[in-house]
Amino acid sequence: MMEAAxxxxxxxxxxxxxxxxxxxxxxxxxxxxxxxxxxxxxxGGAFQxxxxxxxxxxxxxxxxxxxxxxxxxxxxxxxxxxxLRPIFEFQxxxxxxxxxxxxxxxxxxxxxxxxxxxxxxxxxxFPAGSGTGAAAQHSQSLEAWxxxxxxxxxxxxxxxxDAKGMLLAAVAxxxxxxxxxxxLLYKMKGVVPEGHYTVPIGKAEVRRxxxxxxxxxxxxxxxxxxxxxxxxxxxxxxxEVIDLRTVRPMDRETVVASVxxxxxxxxxxxxxxxxxxxxxxxxxxxxxEAFDFLDAPIVRLGGxxxxxxxxxxxxxxxxxxxxxIVAAARALATGAR
Amino acid sequence: xxARTRPARRTEPRRNLPFLxxxxxxxxxxxxxxxxxxxxxxxxGAEDSYMRGLIHGTMHLSIGQEASAVGICLGLTDDDxxxxxxRGHGHSIAKxxxxxxxFAEFFGKTTGYCRGxxxxxxxxxxxKGNLGANGIVGGGIPIAVGAALTAKRLSTGRVVVSFFGDxxxxxxAFHEALNxxxxxxxxxxxxxxxxxxxxxxxxxxxxxxxxxxxxxxxxAMPGVIVDGNSVSDVAEAADAAIARARRGExxxxxxxxxxxxxxxxxxxxxxxxxxxxxxxxxxxxDPIRRFExxxxxxxxxxxxxxGAIRDSVRAEIAEAIAFAKExxxxxxxxxxxxxxxxxx
Numbered sequence: 001m002m003e004a005a006x007x008x009x010x011x012x013x014x015x016x017x018x019x020x021x022x023x024x025x026x027x028x029x030x031x032x033x034x035x036x037x038x039x040x041x042x043x044g045g046a047f048q049x050x051x052x053x054x055x056x057x058x059x060x061x062x063x064x065x066x067x068x069x070x071x072x073x074x075x076x077x078x079x080x081x082x083x084l085r086p087i088f089e090f091q092x093x094x095x096x097x098x099x100x101x102x103x104x105x106x107x108x109x110x111x112x113x114x115x116x117x118x119x120x121x122x123x124x125x126f127p128a129g130s131g132t133g134a135a136a137q138h139s140q141s142l143e144a145w146x147x148x149x150x151x152x153x154x155x156x157x158x159x160x161x162d163a164k165g166m167l168l169a170a171v172a173x174x175x176x177x178x179x180x181x182x183x184l185l186y187k188m189k190g191v192v193p194e195g196h197y198t199v200p201i202g203k204a205e206v207r208r209x210x211x212x213x214x215x216x217x218x219x220x221x222x223x224x225x226x227x228x229x230x231x232x233x234x235x236x237x238x239x240e241v242i243d244l245r246t247v248r249p250m251d252r253e254t255v256v257a258s259v260x261x262x263x264x265x266x267x268x269x270x271x272x273x274x275x276x277x278x279x280x281x282x283x284x285x286x287x288x289e290a291f292d293f294l295d296a297p298i299v300r301l302g303g304x305x306x307x308x309x310x311x312x313x314x315x316x317x318x319x320x321x322x323x324x325i326v327a328a329a330r331a332l333a334t335g336a337r
Numbered sequence: 338x339x340a341r342t343r344p345a346r347r348t349e350p351r352r353n354l355p356f357l358x359x360x361x362x363x364x365x366x367x368x369x370x371x372x373x374x375x376x377x378x379x380x381x382g383a384e385d386s387y388m389r390g391l392i393h394g395t396m397h398l399s400i401g402q403e404a405s406a407v408g409i410c411l412g413l414t415d416d417d418x419x420x421x422x423x424r425g426h427g428h429s430i431a432k433x434x435x436x437x438x439x440f441a442e443f444f445g446k447t448t449g450y451c452r453g454x455x456x457x458x459x460x461x462x463x464x465k466g467n468l469g470a471n472g473i474v475g476g477g478i479p480i481a482v483g484a485a486l487t488a489k490r491l492s493t494g495r496v497v498v499s500f501f502g503d504x505x506x507x508x509x510a511f512h513e514a515l516n517x518x519x520x521x522x523x524x525x526x527x528x529x530x531x532x533x534x535x536x537x538x539x540x541x542x543x544x545x546x547x548x549x550x551x552x553x554x555x556x557a558m559p560g561v562i563v564d565g566n567s568v569s570d571v572a573e574a575a576d577a578a579i580a581r582a583r584r585g586e587x588x589x590x591x592x593x594x595x596x597x598x599x600x601x602x603x604x605x606x607x608x609x610x611x612x613x614x615x616x617x618x619x620x621x622x623d624p625i626r627r628f629e630x631x632x633x634x635x636x637x638x639x640x641x642x643x644g645a646i647r648d649s650v651r652a653e654i655a656e657a658i659a660f661a662k663e664x665x666x667x668x669x670x671x672x673x674x675x676x677x678x679x680x681x
Contacts, residue, residue, distance in 0.1 A: 032491075034490075060490070065517070066513070066516060066517060066520070068513035068516065068517065070479070070509055070510050070513055071479045071482070071509075071510055071512075071513025071514045071516070071517055072479075072513070072517070073479070074476075074478070074479020074480050074482070074483060074510060074513075074514065075479050075480075075482045075483040075486060075514070075517060076483060077479070077480050077483055078420075078468075078479060078480035078481060078482060078483020078484040078485075078486070078487070079483040079484070079486050079487050079490075080483070081468065081480070081483070081484070082418065082468070082483065082484040082487040082488075083487050083491060084486070084487050084490060084491075101473060101476065101510070102476070102479065102480075102510075105472070105473050105476060106471075106473070106476055106480060110469070111675055111676070111677070111678065112454055112675045112676050113451060113454060113455045113459040113461075113469070114450075114451050114454075114455060114459065114461045114463070114469060114675075115449070115450065115451035115452030115453070115454045115455060115675055116452065116674070116675035117450075117451070117461060117463045118461075118463055118468075119678045150673075150676050151676055151677070153677075174678035175677050175678050
């Protein structure tokens with residue numbers, strides 16, 4: 001009986017394993033695909049995402065770079081524009097601040113500046129987010145920075161399934177795709193199909209259907225929102241949870257349709273609240289046909305206006321937690337403001 | 338500069354000639370002179386069009402620096418690639434771009450190389466291996482290293498040249514890129530056109546070492562200093578660097594000592610250098626006049642031949658400007674085209 005169960009149970013992988021499998025499949029399928037990053041070879045990457053891939057594909061395709069984020073990013077841009085398909089790992093998304101010139105001025109704009117003469121098929125991976133006790137320079141969520149730049153696509157897969165499918169979609173994409181991976185998700189397990197499949201960039205996913213309010217969440221906040229929705233359900237509040245998945249281009253259709261149905265919107269994201277993803281989602285809804293359906297002001301739950309602190313209690317207090325989401329959703333749904 | 342020899346006689350062995358004249362035939366040498374004239378007259382035509390209000394924005398002219406652009410590109414094939422700078426018109430022409438499409442770009446027209454989206458600072462002709470000028474100082478240097486990584490990985494036999502100015506040698510991108518090119522032994526040549534000033538700040542005030550080429554020793558690659566106003570000297574250094582790169586032995590840093598006659602850009606009041614200094618370079622070290630004198634000396638071209646080249650360039654520039662003026666402007670409805678690749 002146990003054997004039969006094992007044979008039919010869907011396979012589970014961790015988020016990190018799902019990314020690794022996607023990269024291996026991409027490299028098997030296309031000689032042009034290769035990995036670049038700091039300590040991704042024998043070390044296996046700071047979060048063991050590349051793991052032992054260097055043993056399968058060799059050091060030329062799982063390429064350790066010096067600690068040179070700007071130069072390394074530029075090499076990836078140059079390789080992409082001349083025929084290779086680099087997947088570039090920043091060790092921490094914070095370190096990408098050193099490479100903004102190449103990402104923002106070069107990768108994002110090259111196709112446009114050259115009037116369409118080239119494409120830049122570049123994938124960059126950004127381990128992001130707080131919760132690891134690594135403090136202010138290793139814990140940021142900078143996806144809104146890059147989401148502000150035309151020419152880039154910016155995604156935040158929230159599940160192992162999407163991490164694999166969206167990475168494979170990113171590798172197939174002719175334009176630069178920036179993948180923000182929350183570090184606390186790396187060990188999360190989930191069902192991941194074998195073989196090659198893609199999850200489209202630019203499409204949000206309704207993770208839980210509901211009638212009373214819409215919670216638009218990104219990355220790890222999707223899981224916190226789902227947990228909050230379970231608590232709310234026990235109270236008779238039926239929350240719809242949307243996993244935004246892509247920051248740019250944002251899926252207006254899915255979000256607006258949901259708010260037209262529920263008449264209430266709560267945005268939940270880990271990055272600093274001001275000028276963040278929630279501001280854009282809120283404005284997008286306020287400017288849409290959903291405005292006439294709104295029964296209450298839109299609410300945003302985002303990170304505190306502070307660098308990420310070291311002390312674990314302070315760190316937790318910096319970003320929205322399940323209880324915060326429950327409280328905000330309850331108030332929004334019941335009008336108890 | 339290589340020692341001058343007497344005018345070549347048919348009985349003399351070719352090895353007695355300076356590199357350029359031993360290596361290239363008459364047609365190639367006349368072609369090199371033509372490209373230098375094409376660069377200079379292009380720049381003059383661009384400046385004139387700007388003064389007349391036909392071109393907006395700004396531009397960075399390379400008048401006086403023609404020898405480094407042409408001398409380096411002489412040894413490259415159309416398949417070899419370059420990255421260029423904000424002062425990149427000369428590199429583009431030296432790599433074989435059509436001045437019609439360059440002027441059209443300056444005029445912001447759809448027939449321009451970038452369909453009016455890029456302008457002077459983003460001129461590129463990918464079909465001829467020019468991956469683009471760049472508005473960011475040092476921005477093209479790591480990109481060139483990436484292009485060289487592709488060349489090595491796909492065994493294309495290509496070499497990549499990254500042009501940059503003296504100012505770029507103090508950018509982090511320069512140091513990171515040179516280090517990576519060296520550790521991975523990539524087929525790339527770093528060409529610093531040292532014209533003495535990064536905008537207004539002299540190399541002496543901005544750079545801790547006397548020569549930019551001295552930086553090469555930190556990255557275990559050859560650092561070569563050449564008279565950047567001598568086509569022959571530049572071409573000789575390029576030839577050795579290209580051969581080294583094609584052999585798989587890695588990068589070279591070439592420093593071409595040169596001078597720009599015009600200001601940094603259109604806002605420059607020339608407060609940081611003397612008229613005497615500018616006049617000395619223009620009158621005594623002009624790269625085109627020097628090349629012409631050598632061509633006459635070695636019996637490759639006579640005055641009439643040189644005059645014919647200038648005249649044909651003048652006609653080509655006039656035709657190119659007319660083409661640019663007459664070309665259609667982009668449709669504003671297509672503003673967002675080319676931000677992303679459209680699905681096939």
